[in-house]
Structure formats: structure tokens, C-alpha cells
Amino acid sequence: MGTRLRTYAPFALLAAVLVAFPMVASTSMVNIGVYALIFGLAAIGLSLLMGLAGQVSLGHAAFFAVGAYTHAILITRHDVPGLVSTVVAVLAAMLVAFLVGMPLLRLRGHFLALATLGLGIIVSVVVRELEITGRTSGIFGIPKPEINNRVYDTPQEFFWLLAPVVLIGLVLARNLVRSRTGRALGAVNDSEVAAECLGVNTFALRLRVFVLAGGYAGLAGVFYAYWLAVVSPEASGFLLSVKFLLMVVLGGLGTVWGAITGAVAVQAIDESMRTLMPVLIPGASGEVQLIGFGVVLVLLVILLPGGLAQLWTMVTARLRGSGGKARASGEVPTVAVAAEHTARLDAAAGGAALEDVLAEAELPERGTVVLRVSNLTKRYGGVVAVDGVDFEVLAGEILALIGPNGAGKTTCFNMISGVLGPTAGSVEVLGTRVEGKQPHVVAELGATRTFQNLQVFGSSTVLGNVKVGRHLRSRSGLLRGMLSMAGGEERQIERTSLATVAALGLESETDRPVKDLPFGRQRQVEVARALALAPTILLLDEPMAGLSGAERAALGDLLHRTREAGVAVVLVEHDVDAVMALADRVAVLDDGRLIALGDPDQVRQDPAVIAAYLGTDEQADRLVRSAAHDHATGEVS
Amino acid sequence: MTDLLQLVFSGLAHGAVYGLVALGFVAVFSVREIVNLAQGEYAALAGLSAISAVAMGVPLLMAAVLVVPMVVLVAVILERLCIAPVKRMTPLVSIILTLGISTALKALMLLIWGPQARGLPAFPGSDLLVAGVSIRSQELWILGIAAVVGAAVIWFYENTLHGKALRACAEQPVAARLVGISPRTATMVAFAIAGFAGAVAGVAGSPIYFSSWEHGLALGLKGFVAATLGGLTSLRVAMFGGIMLGILENLVAGYIDTGFRDAVAFFVLLLVLLVRPQGLVLRAPVVRV
Numbered sequence: 035m036g037t038r039l040r041t042y043a044p045f046a047l048l049a050a051v052l053v054a055f056p057m058v059a060s061t062s063m064v065n066i067g068v069y070a071l072i073f074g075l076a077a078i079g080l081s082l083l084m085g086l087a088g089q090v091s092l093g094h095a096a097f098f099a100v101g102a103y104t105h106a107i108l109i110t111r112h113d114v115p116g117l118v119s120t121v122v123a124v125l126a127a128m129l130v131a132f133l134v135g136m137p138l139l140r141l142r143g144h145f146l147a148l149a150t151l152g153l154g155i156i157v158s159v160v161v162r163e164l165e166i167t168g169r170t171s172g173i174f175g176i177p178k179p180e181i182n183n184r185v186y187d188t189p190q191e192f193f194w195l196l197a198p199v200v201l202i203g204l205v206l207a208r209n210l211v212r213s214r215t216g217r218a219l220g221a222v223n224d225s226e227v228a229a230e231c232l233g234v235n236t237f238a239l240r241l242r243v244f245v246l247a248g249g250y251a252g253l254a255g256v257f258y259a260y261w262l263a264v265v266s267p268e269a270s271g272f273l274l275s276v277k278f279l280l281m282v283v284l285g286g287l288g289t290v291w292g293a294i295t296g297a298v299a300v301q302a303i304d305e306s307m308r309t310l311m312p313v314l315i316p317g318a319s320g321e322v323q324l325i326g327f328g329v330v331l332v333l334l335v336i337l338l339p340g341g342l343a344q345l346w347t348m349v350t351a352r353l354r355g356s357g358g359k360a361r362a363s364g365e366v367p368t369v370a371v372a373a374e375h376t377a378r379l380d381a382a383a384g385g386a387a388l389e390d391v392l393a394e395a396e397l398p399e400r401g402t403v404v405l406r407v408s409n410l411t412k413r414y415g416g417v418v419a420v421d422g423v424d425f426e427v428l429a430g431e432i433l434a435l436i437g438p439n440g441a442g443k444t445t446c447f448n449m450i451s452g453v454l455g456p457t458a459g460s461v462e463v464l465g466t467r468v469e470g471k472q473p474h475v476v477a478e479l480g481a482t483r484t485f486q487n488l489q490v491f492g493s494s495t496v497l498g499n500v501k502v503g504r505h506l507r508s509r510s511g512l513l514r515g516m517l518s519m520a521g522g523e524e525r526q527i528e529r530t531s532l533a534t535v536a537a538l539g540l541e542s543e544t545d546r547p548v549k550d551l552p553f554g555r556q557r558q559v560e561v562a563r564a565l566a567l568a569p570t571i572l573l574l575d576e577p578m579a580g581l582s583g584a585e586r587a588a589l590g591d592l593l594h595r596t597r598e599a600g601v602a603v604v605l606v607e608h609d610v611d612a613v614m615a616l617a618d619r620v621a622v623l624d625d626g627r628l629i630a631l632g633d634p635d636q637v638r639q640d641p642a643v644i645a646a647y648l649g650t651d652e653q654a655d656r657l658v659r660s661a662a663h664d665h666a667t668g669e670v671s
Numbered sequence: 672m673t674d675l676l677q678l679v680f681s682g683l684a685h686g687a688v689y690g691l692v693a694l695g696f697v698a699v700f701s702v703r704e705i706v707n708l709a710q711g712e713y714a715a716l717a718g719l720s721a722i723s724a725v726a727m728g729v730p731l732l733m734a735a736v737l738v739v740p741m742v743v744l745v746a747v748i749l750e751r752l753c754i755a756p757v758k759r760m761t762p763l764v765s766i767i768l769t770l771g772i773s774t775a776l777k778a779l780m781l782l783i784w785g786p787q788a789r790g791l792p793a794f795p796g797s798d799l800l801v802a803g804v805s806i807r808s809q810e811l812w813i814l815g816i817a818a819v820v821g822a823a824v825i826w827f828y829e830n831t832l833h834g835k836a837l838r839a840c841a842e843q844p845v846a847a848r849l850v851g852i853s854p855r856t857a858t859m860v861a862f863a864i865a866g867f868a869g870a871v872a873g874v875a876g877s878p879i880y881f882s883s884w885e886h887g888l889a890l891g892l893k894g895f896v897a898a899t900l901g902g903l904t905s906l907r908v909a910m911f912g913g914i915m916l917g918i919l920e921n922l923v924a925g926y927i928d929t930g931f932r933d934a935v936a937f938f939v940l941l942l943v944l945l946v947r948p949q950g951l952v953l954r955a956p957v958v959r960v
Contacts, residue, residue: 090766137945144706144903145944147766148895152937155892163930272888276774283767311782320786321778328775335768336756 127252686917
């Protein structure tokens, strides 16, 4: 209860400010406030898109304009009731976002930004050209909103009508950031490939946030149309898109609060520039406030990339002395640490063990073929990285994939997990062909992996990383997340994640930012994250690298437990001794070909394996020596 | 038929301007992986400065020649002041940053030159009528200038040691440093070339297409679309793409509706990105895990 109170206290404070503001401020100030709220509403959506989904929209005014125009047309030409037309207008903006997002969100970084910029231009071209949008003069005579015979026509009244909408919009957005969806999006931002391999459907999530951002902008457009009583092509202008973007960046990327503080700040810059510039430069006319926008954007990127939110955490940290430092990295410092700690202890007491987590997968009978790789081939131009590899993996066994550097082990993993499409051949997970499918499809079937080049979610904690592993084992979507209705599920996620963290011996690091851990520990976090999914097939790419002897032994035990539970474990490993001790069967790749497959003893004696390893590296020598030790030395020379 | 030829020919000249702007995008992107949203502003700035110079009594061609190094200088100074200090340049950061630069430049031009669009007087020469197609002398100037400048930039990047070294910087920064190319210099040179190509486009195009403070946005977007055709790394395809875009726009304006000409670029962009996001000629990017 205490946590909840502290979480919502800032919102209560904002609500009080919003109620009081129109009573104390002058009418012209309230007027500025109305614009700040209208644009702020659109900025909240854009903030979700940029901060959470890591996508830039340079044409956000397009959605704003679709909302405004739809509303204006319905209300002036068809006498549709205000509430209905508002709903339709928001849906129209969301529909446009959906249609545009379908093709555009497959693009990355630069291209999406420029494509949305193009969208902004196309919408302003269209509204200027069409009869229905009133061409260049726009649509006039939109009546002020009227609810229960009360007309909201003064700045004060309109402010009070708008404020609760913005407040709710803010709370919903903030809930979303904290939800399962928000967590997954944050993960996608850090490492798209890792999030995909844990079952996060990147594209679908981004599309949803894009549509949601379009909805926020559309609703802002409705209020804009109401307030101005006119919608002109200006509502679709590039200037407005820049303004939205500036609000988000100035407020601080990654915090939804930033959208509101940014909106107020930008509106203040806008007004002061408009008053100031004509005084400074006689005869200045037109959009002179742009100079302020441009300069502030550049200065922000160079001097204060975290925006006002960064400034706030810096100031509060200084006020609190060194005590504030630990919190400075968190998004909103409202978590009641003590209460959370008790909850943790409770969770641990009724704690789920690793076996309980793993049992969530409906594991097939031991010895069933769960992964079948046939004729798997990858060519890069003339180079053959993997050449017609066949093998099967059974439930409840540990299969090690070894071979010299460049043998194609990781490429095999990439093709199995869906990160790479094979040139030829097939991959079957539990009887379903998955070659060329997206990694999240493979993960949904129960196969997940870790990475040789670490792919931890760097902006999160150890627990935060592991929680993403629970993505497929939980269900709450965008809507439930926004309404904060997934409390029970969140507690379940917390419990199982803690159990998995404990299974890896990472309890003492639970709340540390994962980037602060040494590489070996980060690798263990990846293993914990993969186990949290309760996989049927677990693919580990060099999980032992960077671990101490004791940690290796512990990981070995853990993998045995995992195998005993009935999971199929496939691991790529360089440490041959460790592999031989751990694995039930060993597959050896050399130069893209499978040269041996069998139990460790068979493989150790295989002449082809010995030849492949001879003189390649130190581990190979060890393999040769262990073989030589067991058998006749003449075979080696 | 004459209509068609007329549309194609005047589109050719307009497209050459887009092509030059596109060269600027590629010049920067192939070295620093930054899409420089201020690229179109260089053209607007050059056009407006030349107009002012002419108004102050500087002979037309001299004004046209003088503003080019000035814009190059502006481009390099802005790079030093705004781009260089940023240490971690992600796509998101580079877009916000260059958008800021572009917006500030726009506003500055608005403050100096006011909101009206103006044109430079046409370069000397008389208009022609060939087979019913009227050809303005300025269009011939544009084509000639674009051919020379385009060829020079392409030659520099593809055939000179310095040019090749610049691109090496993008692909192998460490290796490039080892053989004595500093990324710092490379970035400055890249922005200088971008400023140069943009300025030439602005000055040559101004007599027909006019210059104004807000002109850079549309011009920049179209240049970007052309550059996208070459995956943002091929100069030749970017130049060629610009010309094709100019022609296509003119055909749409002539046969469908003038109002929609500015939307053509966006449709082309969408189409290219959907069909071949890596550009028409480039190999697919390789992801390493």
C-alpha cells in the first residue's frame, strides 16, 4: 500500500497543480497552459515511441492532423456528437499509424525517421489539395465542447476539461513503461536479437506502440481543433513535428514525465521567442521561434542528452549528497525499497526452485527428438561457413558442439535460433520446421539461447534481465499494462525470476545494473535469463568463458540439473576438458562440416577429430594429450 | 509527344539539382553514418546568399562562385561546433542533432531574409526551342554544372587515394587510423564536400526553382530519397536517382496534378525501402552475434 502511495504521489501533486493553475494564473498564461497540455498529450505518445521503442518519428504532426481534421469534418459537416467524433478521430489517427507502421517499422534508425518525415509532408500536401479538408484555408466553425449544458469556452474551463485527460494519459503511459510490454520494449532497445530469442515479437510490439503514439497525437489533435475552432494545414506542418520532438528530448527521453515538463518548457520558449525576436531584430516575422527550437535541440544533445529529467536527477542527487547516487540511474525514484525487500523475503520463503520453473515447459518424454537439423548449410558468396550438417538432439541430454575457431559452431546456433536464415537445409523444433523463421517464433516453440558476444539488456538490472526471460510465460498485453491490471502476474514473474537468479548464485547481484558485473557474471545472467523461459531446448554459446573454476563447476551442476529436468541442452564450448566431463554426446565441426558425433570417449579417439585439432590451439593440444593418455600414442603421430 | 519530351527535359534539370543534394548525403553517410538533415539547408543558404550578393552589386557569376566556399566553411564550422563534440553518435542522436542544426539554420535564414521566396537572376545565355521543346538556358547551365561537379565528387571518392581513405574510415576506423587517416579530418572533409555539393545545387537551381528559408526541407528530403536508391553509399546511383526522381515528379505534375508533385518522393522512398531497403546496388548488411 505504501509503495502505491509513493508511486502515485507525484501524480496527485500534478493533479493539484492542474486544478489550482487556472485559478491563480492570468488568462493569457492559462491560454499558454492549454497549448502546453494539448501538445504535451501528443508528446506523451511520442515519448513512448522514442524512449521506449527507440523509434523516431519526424512526422508526428501527421497523426495530430488526422485527428484534428477528422474531428473537424465530422462535427461541422455531419453534425456528429462531440464524443463520438472524438472517438472516431482518435481511431482514424491510429488506423493511419497502423497502415503506415506496417511497412515502415521494418526499417531501422535513419530510414524510419526520414520515412515519417516524408509522411508528414505527404499529409500536408494532401490536406492542402483536397476539397474535403478545405484546401489551404482549412475548416472553420468548430463549436466548443459542451457537456451537460456546460460549455467549455474560456481558457480556464477548457484547461479543466483537458487536464484530467492529460493526467490519465500520463498515468497510462507510465504504467505501460513499467509493464511486461514496457520491459520487453526496453529489452528490444538494448539488444533486439536477445529480446527476439527470448520470444519478444519486436515488430508487433513496435507497431503497437507506434499505433498508440498515433492515438495520443490524434486525441491531442481533437482538442486542438476544439480549442482553435479552426483546423488549417498548419496542424500538419513540419514545424509542429519538430516541436513535439523537442518536447520529448527536452523533457528527457525514457521518462513519460519528460513529455509534460518538456511541453511546458517548449511552449514557454515558443512564447518568449515570439515576443523577444521582433524586439531584438526589427521586422522579424513568421516562425521566428524556430531559432530557439534549433539551438536548444543542438545544445541538449551536446550538453544534456538526458534533458530536464537528467538535470532533475543531478540536482536531487547533489541535494541528497552521495545517497542520491544509487537512485540516479533509475527512471523514477519512487520505489519503496523497504517494502519491496520484505516482499522479496516472502517470495523466497515460499520460493520456487529452478525445477519448478523448468517444469512449466511441457517437456517431452526423455529421449524424444526435440531438435532435428538436416543438411544445414550457410554460404556467404563463395565461402561455405556451414556445409550440410545433420544432427538430432534428444530431450534430457547435453550435446556439446565443439570445433576449432571458424568451424561454424556459432553460425549453426544462429541458424537454429532463427537469427540467420540457412542457404539450404532444414531445422525442426519439436517437429515444426523453423528455418528462416524469426527468432521469436523459435522461442515460442521452446528453444532459446545465450550469446558468445554478450547481449545483456544493458539499461536494466540483473533481475530486470531475467524478467524478460519470463516474457513468454506471461500474457498481459498493452492494455492490461496501461491499466496496471497485471499485479498478480507481475508477482509471479518476480517470484520465478528470483528463483532463477538464485539458481545461478546471483542473489547478491539481483538489483545491480547488469553492466556493472564482470563479463563472466554477465554470461551467467544470460543463462539465468534463458532458463527463466523454461525452455525445452537450451542453446548455450560458450557459457563457461570468463568463469572461475568454482563458477564453472557450479554451472556444470546447474546444467546437469537442467538436463535431469528433461531439457535438451546444446552448448558450444572451447574448454574441451569441461565439455568432455559435462556432455552426454559431442558433435565436432571442422571447416563447416560435421566430422564426428558420439559419446565423449568415441569422439576423443576419432582420428579425424585429432587431425582437425592438431596444432590449432592450446585446447586442441589438451584434447590430443587426453586422447594420448588413454590410448596408444602411435595413433597421433 | 512534345509534352512528354518537355516534361522529361525540364525534369532532367530539376533532378540534377536533387542529384547534387543526394551526393552530399552520401558524402557524409559513407564516412560517418550520419544522415545529415541540414543537407538541404546548404542549398537554401547558398541561393539566398548569392541573391544578397547580387543585390549588393556583385556580378552574378562572381557571386555564384563566391558563395560556394562560404557555405563549405559554414558546413565545416557547424560540424566542428555541433557534430564533433558528441561522443556516442547513435542514429537517434544524429537525427535529433542534425534536425536541430537544420532548424536553427532555417530560422536564421528566416530572420535574415524574411519569409518570401526569391530567385537569383538567370545565368547568361538565351533560351532555345528544339523540336518543339523549350529549353531554358539555365537548365543547360544546371545540367552542365551538375555533370562537372558530380563527376568531380565521384572521381574524388572513387579514384583518389584521399577519397578512398575517407570511405575506409567508415568501414575500418582503426585500420584507417593506423595508415594515417584521422577520423577527425575525414569527417571535416566529408562535411566540406556535402556543403560544396549542396551549395552548388542551391546556386545553380535558384534562378528557376527559387530559394527561401523553408526550401531546404523538401529539397533535402528529395535528395535523401535519391541517396536511398544507392543505399546511401553509392554516389553514382544517388546522382542517377536524383535525376530519375526529377523526371518522375514532372510527369506526375504534368499528367496527374501539380499539387501532388511533392508527394512523389515519399512514394518512391516507401517503394524502395519496401522492396530493397539496402538500396538498389548494395550488398546486405551483416549482423554479428
